Amino acid sequence: MNASAPNESPVSRRDFFRNGARVAAVGGLAALGGGVVPKAGAGTTVWQIDPAKCLHCGNCATHCVLEQSAVKCVQSFPICGYCQLCPGFFTPEPNALTTAAENQLCPTAAIRRRYIEDPYYEYTIDEGLCIGCSKCVEGCIRFGNGSLYLQIRHDRCVNCNECSISRVCPGDAFRRVPASSPYLLKTQPA
Amino acid sequence: MSGNVPKPDRRTFLGALGAGGLAAGLQAQATPAAGPPYDVSKFETTDPRLVAYACAATWVCRAAGVRGIAAGPDGRIWVAAGLGVAAHRPDGALDAEWPLPERSTAVAVGPDAMVYAATRSAIHLFDPAGRRVGLLESPAPKAWFTGVTVTSEGVFVADSGNRVILRFDPQGKLDGRIGEKNGANGAPGLAVPSPYLTVVRHPDGNLRVNNTGRHKVDAYTPSGGFAGAWGETSFAIHGFCGCCNPVSIAALPDGRIVTAEKGLPRVKVHSVDGRFESVVAGVEMFPENAKAGSRTEGLHSGLGLAADERGRVLILDYVTGRVRVMQRIA
Numbered sequence: 001m002n003a004s005a006p007n008e009s010p011v012s013r014r015d016f017f018r019n020g021a022r023v024a025a026v027g028g029l030a031a032l033g034g035g036v037v038p039k040a041g042a043g044t045t046v047w048q049i050d051p052a053k054c055l056h057c058g059n060c061a062t063h064c065v066l067e068q069s070a071v072k073c074v075q076s077f078p079i080c081g082y083c084q085l086c087p088g089f090f091t092p093e094p095n096a097l098t099t100a101a102e103n104q105l106c107p108t109a110a111i112r113r114r115y116i117e118d119p120y121y122e123y124t125i126d127e128g129l130c131i132g133c134s135k136c137v138e139g140c141i142r143f144g145n146g147s148l149y150l151q152i153r154h155d156r157c158v159n160c161n162e163c164s165i166s167r168v169c170p171g172d173a174f175r176r177v178p179a180s181s182p183y184l185l186k187t188q189p190a
Numbered sequence: 191m192s193g194n195v196p197k198p199d200r201r202t203f204l205g206a207l208g209a210g211g212l213a214a215g216l217q218a219q220a221t222p223a224a225g226p227p228y229d230v231s232k233f234e235t236t237d238p239r240l241v242a243y244a245c246a247a248t249w250v251c252r253a254a255g256v257r258g259i260a261a262g263p264d265g266r267i268w269v270a271a272g273l274g275v276a277a278h279r280p281d282g283a284l285d286a287e288w289p290l291p292e293r294s295t296a297v298a299v300g301p302d303a304m305v306y307a308a309t310r311s312a313i314h315l316f317d318p319a320g321r322r323v324g325l326l327e328s329p330a331p332k333a334w335f336t337g338v339t340v341t342s343e344g345v346f347v348a349d350s351g352n353r354v355i356l357r358f359d360p361q362g363k364l365d366g367r368i369g370e371k372n373g374a375n376g377a378p379g380l381a382v383p384s385p386y387l388t389v390v391r392h393p394d395g396n397l398r399v400n401n402t403g404r405h406k407v408d409a410y411t412p413s414g415g416f417a418g419a420w421g422e423t424s425f426a427i428h429g430f431c432g433c434c435n436p437v438s439i440a441a442l443p444d445g446r447i448v449t450a451e452k453g454l455p456r457v458k459v460h461s462v463d464g465r466f467e468s469v470v471a472g473v474e475m476f477p478e479n480a481k482a483g484s485r486t487e488g489l490h491s492g493l494g495l496a497a498d499e500r501g502r503v504l505i506l507d508y509v510t511g512r513v514r515v516m517q518r519i520a
Contacts, residue, residue, distance in 0.1 A: 056228075081383025083403060083433035085423060087453070092230050093425055105228070119381050119403055138228035143432030143453035145384050 045176035047163045048184050051149040053173035056134035056141070060150060063165045064132070070157035071132035071150050071165065073110070073125050076186045080147035082120035088140035088148045089113055089123055105135050127153065146186070154182050233425045233454055234480065236472025240427060242459070243470040243503060246517040249282030250510065258296035258337070259506040259513065261498035263303055267513065269506060270294035275307045275316075282513065288320050296348075296388070300340040308335040313347055313358075326358050337388030339397070343412045346397060350385035355399060355410070368414040369399060377416035378404060386437035386452070386492060393445045394462075400449070402434035407447060407464065420464025425454070428466035438495040440503065448503050450493035455479040457493065457505055457516075470503050470516050482509040 049060075049071065060071035085097055089111050094103035099113055110129035114122045125148075132150060140148040166174030177184065253271035260268045266277045266285055275297050277286040288307070296308035304323075305316040311333040315324035326345060328335065330352045337348030345358040346368070357366035371379030380387065381403025389399050392409070396417055399408045406421035421436075422429040430436055436449035445462045448470060455476040459467045473480055482491045494506035503516040 081403070081433060083383045084381070085405075085433050087433050092228070092233075118379075135228050142228070142230075144434070 044179060046152075046154060046159050046179045046182045047157060047166065047174055048152050048177045048182060049150050050173045050175060050184055051151075051186050053171045054134075054137070054150055055171040055173070056137040056150070057170050058133055058135075059168050059170070060165050061131045061133040063168050065160060065164050066156065066158065068156075069132040069165075070152050070154075072127045072130045072153045072156075073132065073134070073136055073148050074151045075123060075125055076147040076149070077122075079145050079186060080123065081145045082116060082122060083144060084119040084121060086113070086121065086123055086140070087143035088136035090139075092139075105139055107131070107133060107135070111136060123148075149186055151183055151185075230425065230431075230454065233431070234473045236427070236456070236469055236474060240469045241472065242468035242518055242520040243516040244519045245471075245475075245514050246502065247280065247282060247515040248512060249278070250512045251276065251278075251506075252284060253287075254511065255293060256506055256508060256511045257294060257494065258308070259494040259496045259504050260297045260299050261496045261504060262299040262305075263301060263499070265498070267496075267498075267504060267515075268297045268299055268305065269513065270297040270307065271511075275305065278513070280515070286320060288316055290314055295335055296337050298338040298340050301342075304340070306338050306340060306345060308338045308347065310334055313338055313345065315362075324362055326362050326364075328356070329364055334385050336385050337390075339389050339391045341391045341397075341412060346389045346391075346412075348387040348389045348399070350382050350387040353380045353382045353387070355380075355387075355389050355397070357412070357414070366414055368397070368410050369401075369408070372416065375416045377410075378406075378408075378419070380408075381434075383434045384437075386434065388438055390439055390441050392441045393443060398439055398441060398447060400436050400439045402437065405430040405435060407436070407439060407449065407460075420460075427456075427458070427469065437492045440495040440497040442497045442501050442503075443499060444501070448495055448497060450495045450505070452479075452492040455491070455493055455507075457495065457503065459503075468520075471505060471514065475514075476507055476509075479507050479509040 061069050064070055090103055091105050108129045108131055110126045112124045116122050134150055137148050137150060140146055163174055251269050251271050255272040256269055258270035262268055265280055269276050273293060274287055274289040275294055279285050290307055290309055292309045294307055294309055298306045303318040307314045311328040313326035314322055317323050332351040333349050334351030335347055336350045339346050344360055347356045349356055354370055355368035357368060359365045369380040371377060380401050383403045386402055389397055392398050397410045401408045405423040406419040408419045409417035411417055425431040431451055432453040435451040437452045438450040440448040447460045450457045454473050456473050457470040459470060461467055479491050492508045496504040505514040
C-alpha cells in the first residue's frame with residue numbers, strides 16, 4: 001500500500017487547495033449569477049395577473065414555486081358593494097349570515113367581515129392566510145360587483161424567469177409589467 | 191442468484207435517478223386544482239313543470255351596450271341602447287333611433303307616448319316625434335340613474351348612486367324622495383350594492399322598487415309612504431340569489447310581479463303578495479349571460495324587464511343585446 005500510494009495520489013497538497021479554491025470561486029460566481037440574472041431582469045419587469053383575463057381557475061394556489069402562493073386576493077373598496085350577503089365570503093347556501101366556519105367560502109378563513117351599518121359590511125383580506133385559491137373571486141364576480149380579484153404580491157414573488165403558474169394559466173392572464181408599476185388594479189366602472 | 195444480477199454503473203444509476211425526478215416533477219406540475227372553485231351548477235337547471243311561458247319573438251339590438259327596456263302604448267318596444275334609445279316594432283324591425291349625449295341607462299314611455307330616456311344623471315324627455323322637449327337633472331353629485339317610470343302623479347327616477355327614488359312633478363320640479371330609511375313609517379331603506387335599482391308603476395296605483403341588497407320588492411305610495419315588502423334570500427327557484435337581486439322588476443296588467451336576477455339569470459312571476467308562481471325563462475335560456483357573470487364582471491351582466499298591455503313579458507339580455515318577447519302558454 002505504501003508503495004502504490006504515490007501513483008494513487010498524484011495531486012499535491014498545494015494543487016488540491018489551489019483547485020479547490022478555483023472550484024469554489026467558479027461555484028460562487030455561478031450562484032451569484034443565478035441570483036443576479038433574474039433580478040437584473042426584474043429590474044425592468046415583473047409578473048402580474050391581468051384581472052380582465054383571469055378565469056379564477058384555482059391554479060394559482062397550487063402551481064406557484066413557493067410553498068404558499070405569491071398570488072393573493074385583493075379587495076377594491078370603491079367597487080365593493082359592502083353586501084350583507086357577500087358571495088365571496090359566504091358559501092352559495094349558508095346556514096346563516098354569520099362568520100361560523102361552515103358558512104364561510106374561504107378554506108382558510110382569510111376574509112374578515114366587519115359590520116359598518118345596516119345592512120352593510122366591510123370585507124378585508126388577511127394576506128397571511130390567503131392561498132390564492134380564487135373561490136371568493138368567482139363568487140364575487142358572478143353574483144357581486146367583482147371587487148375581489150387576484151394579484152401577485154411582490155413582497156413574496158421571487159420573479160422567476162418563467163413563472164410556473166403562467167405556464168398553466170388557462171386564461172393567459174399572466175404577463176410582465178414594468179417594475180415601476182407592478183400591479184394591474186381594477187378601477188371603478190364607468 | 192444475486193451474483194447474476196448486473197450492478198448498474200454510476201452513470202446508469204444517476205441517469206435513472208434524474209429521469210425519475212423529472213417524471214415526478216412533470217406529474218406534480220400537471221396536478222389540477224382540487225374541485226370546482228364555486229359550484230352553483232345544481233341551480234342552473236329549471237324544472238320544466240314550472241315554466242309557463244314560451245318565446246314568441248326575438249331579435250338582437252343593433253347598438254351595443256343595452257341597459258333598459260320599455261313597452262310603449264302603441265305596441266312599440268323601446269330599448270336604452272348605447273348612445274341613444276331605439277324603438278322596435280313587435281317583430282323586431284327597427285322603427286326609430288334617437289341620440290343622447292351620453293350612454294343611456296334606462297327608458298320609459300308615458301301614457302301620452304312621451305319617451306323618458308335616462309342617462310347617468312339626467313332624464314331626457316322626447317315627444318312622440320322624437321323632439322327633445324325637456325330635461326330632468328339630478329340634484330346630487332353621485333347620481334347614477336338606472337330606472338324611470340311615469341304615472342299621472344309625476345316621473346319617478348331610480349338613483350342607484352344615492353339609493354333613492356326621486357319624484358319629479360309633471361312640470362319637472364323635484365318634489366320628493368322615496369325609499370330612504372324612515373323609522374316612523376317602517377321604511378327599511380334601500381340597500382343598493384350595485385347599480386340595478388329600478389322603479390315601476392303598479393296597477394294598484396303604488397310603486398314597486400327592487401330593494402336588491404335586502405332581496406326584497408318594496409311597495410311605496412306615490413307620496414313616499416312605505417306599503418310593505420316581500421322576498422326571500424335563497425338560491426332556490428322561489429327566492430332571490432346572490433348578494434343583490436332582483437336586478438329588474440315589471441308589473442303585469444293583473445298586478446302580478448315579474449322579477450329577473452343576475453348571477454343565475456332567470457325570470458319568474460310572483461303573485462301580488464310575493465308568492466312564487468311560475469318561471470318565464472330559466473338559466474338555460476341565457477347561457478352567455480350566465481357565463482359573462484362568472485367570467486368577466488358582475489356589473490356587465492343582468493336582464494332588463496318590461497311587461498306590455500297584453501301581459502307579455504319583454505326580456506332584454508344585457509350581455510347579448512337580445513330581446514325576447516315571452517308569451518304565457520300555461
